[in-house]
Amino acid sequence: MSKILGAVEIGTQKAKAMVGVLSPSGDLKVVAAASVKNEGVRKGEIVDYRKTASAVHAAIEEAETAAGAKIDEVYLAQTGSHLRGTQLRGSSSTAASDNRVEYSDVERASEEAKRKKPEEGRSFVHHVRSPVVLDDRIVEDPVGMCGSSIEIGYWAIEGENNAIQESYDIVHGYGRLDITELFVSSIASGAIVAGSDLQHSGVLVVDVGAGVTDYVLYRHGHIAATGVVCVGGDHISGDLSMGLRILEPYAEDIKIEHGKAMVDESDAKEDVWLIGNKTIGDRTVSRKSICQVINARVVELFEIIAKEIGSLLDPDMVASGVLLTGGGSLLPGIDRVAENVLGLRTEKASFPSGIEGDLAHPGNATVLGLLHYGLKDSAVPSESNGSEGLLKKLVHLVGMN
Amino acid sequence: MSQQTMFTSGSFQSDSSSSVRAKVFGIGGAGVSLVDGLCLDGFDAVRSIAIDVDADVLSDCIAAEKIPIGRRLTRGMGTGGEISIGRKAVDEERDLIRKNLDGVDLVFLLAGLGGGTGGGAAPAIAKLARESGALVFAFTPLPFSWEKQRHQMADDALAELRKFANAVIPLPNDSLIQIGGADATALECFAQAGMNVSRGISAICSLVFRKGMIDVDFAHLRKAFNLRSGRTLFGFGEGKGADAIRHALRDLLLCPMLHLPDVSRAADVLLITVNGGPDMNMTALQQVAGSIREEFRAGEHVVFGAHVDENMGDRVEICVLGATDLEAGIPAADVAPAADPVLTTSPKAKKAKPVSRSHASKLKRETAAAKKKAKREKAAAKAPDDQEFFDFMQTENQRGIFGDQGKRNLYDGEDLDVPTYLRKGIKIDV
Structure with missing residues (x-):
């Protein structure tokens, strides 16, 4: 009988839970997915425990209901500046x-x-x-x-005990649910979008989330570096709110509807209504202004990543270039900016076959990656610590048993 | 508009029976040059005093009064960016500064916090001013983000200053490029920033010294800003023509000073001043006051003053100064007090008093004042309809995505929560 596994990501915008089983052919099959808006997390870190807990519990419950089964154990993602x-x-x-x-x-x-x-x-x-x-x-x-x-x-990879403990407690607080393992988000995202052939030729996976950006660099099939930059899609909305002097909800809409990471010549001629309903308070702004604000932020994000990884980002050793995922990767032109700044061929990542439709949203990369690991582990239990040399995972968590 | 018209329209004290005394202190290089700016703008209603460790800066300054400090410490050589020297220099001249603060009710401190004198002396002088019982407002230019070391110093000085001043209005140099016009030179940007300070001081002073048609006194101001505040907001807007007041409101909401990372988006106390010509539309005035209260989610403590000045013609100016996180360091609650949608001014500020500059205008204004009450009641009654006009502001306001965390998101000395375009000096046209 196949084991039912859960994966939980406590994201900045949404708490996500997924339920998956291993199909007889060995493929990952997601049977239920739920995401619940979460207002208790800022930049990947929990700032409001109770709000976060209720969002996470709602997501797990929704996923369980949709799957029609109780989750036995979950894999949990971890991110934030403390890592x-x-x-x-x-x-x-x-x-x-x-x-x-x-x-x-x-x-x-x-x-x-x-x-x-x-x-x-x-x-x-x-x-x-x-x-x-x-x-x-x-x-x-x-x-x-x-x-x-x-x-x-x-x-x-090390992190603050308190931050780790809090996310653990929140998930455990859902009917004393057991957490099998904790993964940093970047490693989970990397596992699902970059297959082992890409990992061997060398690839950088960048997951641009709402609050933070996680990245993982593979060289020779091994993880050579991981990191978290505390800049995400929320920063772009915040910048637009200040730059265009509008309220944040409008800025968020402007980003989604008219945002681009590159400034093109034609943008100066295009005027955009800021609120869109053309009420008396509405006004227009040149699309160039919108793109300038976004471009400055995105360029800086990739400059920080380049600086953090340093000489490991040698184009000869990272032959498969850069894969972008996460909700932020939906921003038009972000791949062009990454390519310019990092000097590596950049593409928006895709998921393995079988992950389709709504599930294939780039914002799901981390939680899909968790399931991917979880199912791989339980399929080959005897190898999980021994010959699975790719990732010998050791979790030392203070105060956790 | 020119600053001249604002200040030559009559000295504040002349038509006031107020015995409130105010003084402006320019501290350190940036503070002294702001005081120079005030003098050049013809702002002579309030005594300005220049204070610096650097003797050269003081000798070039055109302010009437100058206090050199730290003469024994540095022999007039400047602080070399050392905050501790600025602080000690105030200690040396403490008695002299106290004497200058004696009997002063309202103190404006102008000091760049990235320097040794501004960063060290301004908090020390703010402390002395508070001890002498004055209400202290500080306008503080902050260094550019790329001046990493000075930026950190300024951050510390700002925190120190906030312990003593009633309200601190940060003026980050990062925002200069957004303040100036499209092709503004550096000099013009700085001049514009200086003019904004003049406007702020002028607005607060006019509230206290001038008799307005909606009048407040110093006691109201003191009560509103009695607590030390964390974040502040400060903005200015002007309008002209038939619908001047609404244009001014729109201009105010676009004021770059209100759209900076450290500026609060909500106010626990809010001061609104409106200056306009004799034809200022009463209904519109009411609406604007209500809209501003709503925009900044101002709760109970709203100080609203309106002044008619014939020299304004068909122009209207609005200035807002707000503060939140009262008792610095204590984060405000998640939800700011919900704004009351009914359009009224502060209960304390309802009494209308005509300006008695000329008999004709007095008569005119008395009539206006008489009509006002009826109109206000009417306006209040049909407020929901009128509000549609300003529908765009009614949406949920926020304190900013990262505004409630208090923790800086530092990378390589720069705060990543501050928009990149601001830190890199990229001008965004709106």
Whole structure:
């Protein structure tokens, strides 16, 4: 019997819940999806616990009702400015006299890498393993190979205990629902839009959400960097509200209807009604002004991402370029801006076959990615911690069992 | 319009029996140059005093009174951007400054907070002014976002100043380019920003010193701004012609000063002043007052003053000054007090008094005042219909998407919640 899994994302604009099962062919099948407007989160972080909890619970309940089943366990996404990624490294020498690497040698290197503890009040969310360097060779799994020194790297993502605990509590508060695992949003989004061939050739996945932008960089099939920039679609609306001097709800509409990330020559000649109903208070503004405000923000967003990733964004190593997802990727021209700023071929991401219709909205990338992981894990339980070298996930959460 | 017409239309004190005393203090380079601007604009109703550590700045200043501070500390050399020197310099001359504050009810502080003198001395002087019992309004230019280090300093100074001043109106340099016209030079932008300060001070002064047709006194102002405030809003609009007052309202709502990240979108206390010519339309005045209250979700504490000035001709000027998050540091509740849709002025400010400048105009105004009451009642009764005219403002107002967090979204010294176009100085035409 297939297991029923849930995925929850506590987003800045919406709380989302999905229920999925693994089809006999091994494909992901989403049986129910719900999203509920959430006013308790700003820039990916919970500012109003009760509002958030009620939105999350409503989303889970709606998804369960639609699926006609109770969710056994959920995968939960985590984002926000409190998340920080760092590269950890550890090394060891082979103990055996024949220079053959044993599992214990790898363990020692791994322990050394993970010896670094986060600051007080913070915990690691993920240790994502990078390829192992055995002498001068890059290998997936060195056990059984010959060599003298083993170097192991981890991309370690840490976050604030309080923020993690709060999102955990909110989901757990729904009928004592168990959380199987916590994922940073970027890794979840990356998993669903970038297949393993793209991950091997190198790809940057950028998920532009309402409150924050999450990104993940894959090189050689491994996660080389992840990050959160606290800028999202809400910033664009806020900028438009101030720049055009209109109320935010109108600014949001203007963004969706007339917004573009690039300023084109013809924009100066096009006038846009700001409120749209042409009442007495309405007035027009040149579309150029709208696009200028958006362009400045979007250019800056990608400049920050480029600066954060730094030299890892080498075009030769990121041959598959950039994939944009998240609700913000719907903004016309955002791919052109990303391409100009990052100097990499950029496309709007698509989902694997089987995810269609409303479900295929780019804003669903994170929660779909969670399900993707969850179903992969439960399909191959024996491999989830062992030979699934791509992602050896270790969750250390203070105060959670 | 020129600033001249605003101030030469009669000294504020001349037609006032008020014994309220006000003074303007320009502190540090930016503050002193704002005081110079006031002097050039012919603003002589209120005594202006220039205070600086830098002797050169003071000697170039045209203000009548000057107080050099920190002479022993720096020998007139300036602070070199050190806030602590600015603070100590005030300590040195504390007695002299106290003497200048003696008996003053209303203090305007003009100080750029990115410098050592402005950043250090302004909060210290605000403290002295509060101790002497004055109501303190501060207008503070803030450095550009790209001046990262100074920006951080200014942020700290602003927080310090807010502890003492009753209302602090930040004037970020980032907004200068939006304030000027399409092809404005840098100089014109700064001049325009200076003129906005003059307008603000003038509006507050006219409220207190001039007899208006809708009159308020200093006690009302003091009561409204008695608490220290966190965020403030400050804006100005003008209109001309047949429908001048509504044009002025529209201009006010487009005022770039009201559309900045640190400006509150709602006001717990709100001061509205309207200055117009003898033909100012009463019904429209009522509507505008109601609309402004609604726009800024002003609750109980609205101070509304209207003045007729023959020199205004067919022009109308509206100035608003509001404050929220009273008792700085305490975040206001999620929901600002809902605005009362009924069009009335503040209950405290209902008494109409004619201006007695010339007999003819007095007569005219008395008639107007008599008609006013009836009209107001009528207007109040049919308020829902009239409101349709200003329908566009009735939608849910907000404090801004990120306005309620208080935490800066810093990346590399810049606050990412501040619109990029503002920080990068990209002029947006509206």
